[in-house]
Amino acid sequence: MNTPIYYQRGEYIETDTGNKVSRRAAISGPQNIILGGKTIISSNAIIRGDLRRTGPGHAVVISLGRYCLVGEGCIMRPPYKTYRGVFNYYPMKIGDNVHIGANSIVEAATIGNYVEIGKNCIIGKFVIIKDCAKIADDTIIPPNTVVPALTLFAGNPGQIVEDLPETMQEMVEAQTKQYYTRFQPYPN
Amino acid sequence: MPPAMRDKITIHSRAVVPQDAELKGDITIGAGTIVHPKATIFAxxxxxxxxxxxxxxxxxxLVNRRKEVMRIGDDNLFEVGCRVESPSIGNMNTISARARVHHTVRISSYCFIGAGCLLVPTEDEILEEYTVVYGPSAERRNWSGRGKLQEADLRRKHADYLKEMLPKFNRLRRGDGT
Incomplete structure (x- = not known):
């Protein structure tokens, strides 16, 4: 499990706080996106920071915590609705140690800490995912769903399949940290 | 690949099409239509x-593999990652995330196609008005039409919002004519 995952040195830009962002990721409105540090954004991901809440000043659109991974081809966009007759996009908050698998589409409102999302998932608008939940590959979660803590969701539409052990937090924490250390440029 | 066609792109002055969107072939985009970056329209x-x-x-x-004109009506919403080859689409339809509509299906109006649905019949068919396609096996039922005005209102406000916001963060593309 300690074998490194190599990438071409020029492909990722590393920030002072250890975020690694692919040059081939499409990030619009970067001034509205916050990365917590040691977060990896893989190539061909699309992150929409331009869909911001209207109003003065700058609004945070998407905030990611530490040790997150946005997989290849992922699309992250904030959810929208009309509230009291006014149309708006609403911010998306993602906690620490969250891994999102390749080609998933995420329009969630909140994702807690230590969450694992599989590949090819569709997370609907305003979904709330609590801490230490796990979403299996190819799951489609309908809009406004709440995924409780320590549960495994799977299927179309996504449903609770089983409860997860309480050790989930430590497991995911170790896994995400290890992934970050394994993810390194080719030595030369 | 079919023989290379000359690109002929006509974009209405009130449409919003970023440079990041990929347009190929003979395409006409009407007033107030919003194309997000990284969308592909391929005639x-x-x-x-x-x-x-x-x-x-x-x-x-959006792909048109047929010789005839692919006509898409007004106020349709195509959500993230859907693929549509349908030769004709009416008004006020919603195609949800990662749905696929084959070229054998014609969509009338007020239809809803759920997330991840595959609509790939081998024979030609027309999706009647107010059809809702949903679930993993693409089941169908009819929408009563309740909340139609609210839906139309949301769609209009959404487009208005994007028309204002997208040009602030994305470089726009103009048609060939202007």
Whole structure:
């Protein structure tokens, strides 16, 4: 499990706080996106920071915590609705140690800490995912769903399949940290 | 690949099409239509004509493989990552995330196609008005039409919002004519 995952040195830009962002990721409105540090954004991901809440000043659109991974081809966009007759996009908050698998589409409102999302998932608008939940590959979660803590969701539409052990937090924490250390440029 | 066609792209002055969107072939985009970055419109054989007030989100793929004109009406919403080859689409339809509509299906109006649905019949068919396609096996039922006005209102406000916001963060693309 300690074998490194190599990438071409020029492909990722590393920030002072250890975020690694692919040059081939499409990030619009970067001034509205916050990365917590040691977060990896893989190539061909699309992150929409331009869909911001209207109003003065700058609004945070998407905030990611530490040790997150946005997989290849992922699309992250904030959810929208009309509230009291006014149309708006609403911010998306993602906690620490969250891994999102390749080609998933995420329009969630909140994702807690230590969450694992599989590949090819569709997370609907305003979904709330609590801490230490796990979403299996190819799951489609309908809009406004709440995924409780320590549960495994799977299927179309996504449903609770089983409860997860309480050790989930430590497991995911170790896994995400290890992934970050394994993810390194080719030595030369 | 079909023989290379000359690109002929006509974009209405009130449409919003970023440079990041990929347009190929003979395409006409109507007033107030919003195309998000990274969407693809590919008129492989015949031309594609998009009406007014449509919204095409990221990674949407519209393809016309037929010789005839692919006509898309007004106020349709194509959500993230859907792929549509349908030769004709009416008004006020919603194609949800990662749905696929084959070229054998014609969509009338007020239809809803759920997330991840595959609509790939081998024979030609027309989706009647107010059809809702949902679930993993693409089941169908009819929408009563309740909340139609609210839906139309949301769609209009959404398009208005994007028309204002997208140009602030994305470089826009103009048609050939202007």
């Amino acid at each position: 492989a054989a015949g031309p594609i004509v998009i009406g007014s007030g449509c919204i095409l989100e990221e990674a949407v793929i």
